[in-house]
Amino acid sequence: MTYFAGFILLAGAMLLGAPGSSCADAADRHAVPRARLVREIAAMAAQDQAETGKPSISPRVMEALARVPRHKFVPVEHEQRAYENRPLPIGYGQTISQPYVVALMTDLLQLKPGDRVLEIGTGSGYQAAMLAELTEAVFTIEIIEPLARRAEAMLKNQGYGKVQVKVADGYYGWPEHAPFDAIVVTAAASHVPPPLIQQLKPGGRMVIPLGSAFMTQQLMLVEKDGQGRVLTREILPVSFVPLTGKH
């Protein structure tokens, strides 16, 4: 059953990979590696599902992954590595996360078309592009100005012009556009800024990857329920059980 689901996902991703490439660049030599990456991630997600029974990455997220040209969001010297399932440096001591982890994070947000989503830490702009594939209203804040400018230009250039980019301190969120259905905090912080929790809608979801450059240790999902109470879930990207053997 799970393998079957994986297959459908896989086939869907391959189908989507091809037409997606034609709109970006007629002779997109990255289409093939991108499709390969999507297949790889689909297979791993299917394996994870088989092992743990948790739901796989949603088809919409997989479609987005198959469409966004990651190679446009990494520095030129890393273009050839853009479709390897690995984090890459983007300068200024910042990185672009491993695609598998980006897919998981995006999936955790459970975005519906029309949702308002805020991103803290634009970085390369890749995550924002992924979000823009899933919803109309994407707002992203970056503190390092050259990064923000580069990401903004690339987003526009790749047809994600509706993404709003701002150079600012992400701590205070973006009150003018609040409340948000979803928030992603990729910028390092020692705690979750209270203003961001306030700007999350009841029923909204916030995802925070914890870790260091090149290493996403765990994902924290902050959920605000209908009464405004805040609960978190701590999620390992991998299915990993700390005990061997059975009782």
Add this chain to the structure above:
Amino acid sequence: MPAPLVSVGLISAAVLGYQLLLMRLFSIVYWHHFAYMMISLALLGYGVSGTVVALWRERLSRHFPVAFVINAALFGLAQVAAFQVAQRVPFNALEILWDARQPLFLLLLYGLLFVPFFFAGNCICLSFVCCNAATHRLYGADLLGAAGGCLLVMALLFLLPPLSALRVIAALGLLAAAVGAWRLRLGPRLAAVLLALALALPFALPAPVGTPVPNEYKSLSRTLQIGGARVLEERSSPLGLLTVVESPRVPFRHAPGLSLNAAGEPPAQLGVFTDGEGFAALTRFDGDFGKLAYLDMMTSALPYHLLKAPHVLVLGAGSGADVLQALSHEARRVEAIELNAQMVDLVRDRHAGFAGDVYRRPGVQVHVAEARGFVAASQERYDLIQVALLDAFGASSAGLYGLSESYLYTVEALQDYLRHLRPGGLLSITRWVSLPPRDALKLFGTAVVALEHEGVAQPGNRLALVRGWQTVTLLVRNGEFGAEDVARIRAFSDARSFDIEWAPGIAAWETNRFNRLDQPWFHEGATALLGEGRAQFIERYKFNIAPATDDRPYFFNFFRWRTFPEILALKGRGGLPLLELGYPVLVATLGQALLASTLLILLPLRLGRAQPPAVPRTRVFAYFAALGFGFMFIEIAFIQKFTLLLPHPLYAVAVVLCAFLLFAGLGSRYSERLQGGVWRPVLAILPLAASYLLLLPWLLRFAVALPDALKIPLAVVLIAPLAFCMGMPFPRGLAALASHSPSAVPWAYGINACTSVIGAVLATLLAIHLGFSGVIVLAAALYGLAAMAFPNHGGGAVSTITRSGKSDNRSGRNGSGQA
């Protein structure tokens, strides 16, 4: 040929200084375990010199004075050049498992750093070959020089920024060349030119940049990318480089693990980085405790909700956050221990205004000391001992250890803390949450064992474990928690959305509620660690969570081989962070060193045209390899053992290393007068090592209460006889070899150099598995083996006792404490 004793001493001093300095510099640029790997491999330059001299012995010997002086001068120049070039290699340790080019960059770094050690090794090896009548004195000069170098570099690091210290150490190399030129009669003019060069070197180079540039992924570099962030000042010492940063546009707002229910924003802060990492926040305090309310919203605030006006001992005061927390909770008295005097100075003096004079407030006392020793020696009893969230600052940031040993979180440490609690007092330790749980469960298990050792029948009734989304706090009570205490813990946790993972009477359904995990790992783990199946649980766990002890003080090593393939297979799925890098890096270092050494040792046998030595090569090998390993094992084990006695880890390194080198050097000189093989020194080493093994724990416990002024002489007195004897076998063996098979001398030298390097790495690895006591036992066995293999001509193992020869061990230099 006159032996260039002074020159050799200077070179050894410079080599040891250079090695410690590189460790310092690369700990700033990279991370310390990579620094350790690079330097260990570079030290094999010594082994290469043995190989090269073995291959071209005759030609080099003919021109000994010139070859010596050229190599010494090149050593001096290469020290600066190698580091400057190395800084341009785009090595990024964090990418090593992602990027196939990174191992090549690393190889390039080894290659660069290896050069100066190679030149220095040439000088010393050639001296042994060409002045073999002076073997004992040469080796003595070598060790004494190294002892001096150790002290010199410690002093330099207090006085100068590390890059300036590098120039001074490099000048020492040129000075050695100048002295050598004069001593080897190459003419006063050459000597004068070299001397002038040595004096000019520290000034002639372009103005030294204050500090090396840290890797762009280190916290400091990343912080400085933010607009408006700037460095206010830097303080450098052997303990680390402190960088004070202000970031007015995007404030630091450091409040690790702050409850999601917290409302306010922390006050303005300055960031204090240690070696570009290890962020500590210096918080503005204007006397208004209302602004510090956020400090009550962290898991570490829990003990203050169970105590009234406590007398607090903060271990690891850092930049003062825990002291502020204590004060804002109306602590009656706060004593704070901080290892780094410069850190204390920053908070107490330099930024006193900003910090609201927190370290001078009534009731606050700050001591510069090593936390563990302070507690052991203290006569006080406290209501609360708070172990701050500073990861083994002393050991790891000093960069002197590959895998950082930490004596803060061992079973014995926890017992010490518990004995210093008043009835009803609390020990509170906060750690980061790692998933699946590692630190927290290891700590919990350590506390259970410590309580059992203290004779507590029901440890579970004295423990509480509270987890936030990022930090976890363990409480251990001197006495059982009552129902009222547990109610308070519940109220505290509920108000902050923290989860109680363990407290007496807590039910499984009450845990894992606010910060939910797939499985209630923490509660299950705590329950298992309190139950009958503890050993089995620890065994089945995929990370090493067996309690650390003083003999195996590796709290931070969670690595298990069994889990390694599973984690690697999860690379694509974001599984790499589960890999604890310290241990594999150590193993990789060892593997590379072994491979390189094997080549270096075999090469002269393949290519060399020299006659085979008069004794079997296996005996020569066994002898010099056993000494290389044995010396390092003992030296490193003793540095560790004495860390607990001496008031500061820097003293442990400086005192123990210097004492070892100094007395081994004296032993070497004395051994010239000795008749017979090396059984006599070895027969002294064996009982000495054995008695220390038995007596040291007891002795250290007794001695810890002595005044500091007595501890250092006591350590020296304990080390002296052992080191004195350990200084004899190497020169005696080398002299014996020189008397019948001079062509084998450089080969033997190379073997000893290689095994010393491997020995330093291996000692740490073995200590992780066997403990330092096991390492000492092994060392004793190696000395026994050496005595049996003594390479005298015509004698078997037994007759060595009666024959005269000359010999001893030279591993001292590499012993420099890089382990």
